[in-house]
Amino acid sequence: xxxxxxxxxxxxxxxxxxxxxxxxxxxxxxxxxxxxxxxxxxxxxxxxxxxxxxxxxxxxxxxxxxxxxxxxxxxxxxxxxxxxxxxxxxxxxxxxxxxxxxxxxxxx
Numbered sequence: 001x002x003x004x005x006x007x008x009x010x011x012x013x014x015x016x017x018x019x020x021x022x023x024x025x026x027x028x029x030x031x032x033x034x035x036x037x038x039x040x041x042x043x044x045x046x047x048x049x050x051x052x053x054x055x056x057x058x059x060x061x062x063x064x065x066x067x068x069x070x071x072x073x074x075x076x077x078x079x080x081x082x083x084x085x086x087x088x089x090x091x092x093x094x095x096x097x098x099x100x101x102x103x104x105x106x107x108x
Contacts, residue, residue: 004053007066015070027095048087051080 008015026043044052051073053061072078 003061003063004066007061007063008070010063011067011070031092031095047091049084049091051084 026040026049040050041052043050051069053066053069073081075081
């Protein structure tokens with residue numbers, strides 16, 4: 001966690017570091033239009049709404065790797081970022097439908 005925080009801090013961009021990995025946090029981030037850099041297969045690989053932080057030395061992610069990832073992530077012209085934004089809009093719509101169905105089923 002120290003390496004991630006140091007990498008984000010040294011990058012010089014605004015960020016919010018959330019140190020939990022739960023479905024509600026993911027849902028809040030998607031609905032709020034926030035991108036994510038996460039160590040989570042579901043978010044990064046399955047839903048494609050975040051970028052997986054992968055350490056060059058196994059599972060350990062170094063600060064320098066976070067800096068590189070955040071720079072690419074913050075680049076609005078990055079093709080990967082544009083694809084991620086498309087996936088985020090799709091997942092956001094699906095989550096809205098799920099919430100709507102849940103609310104209407106409680107009313108019945």
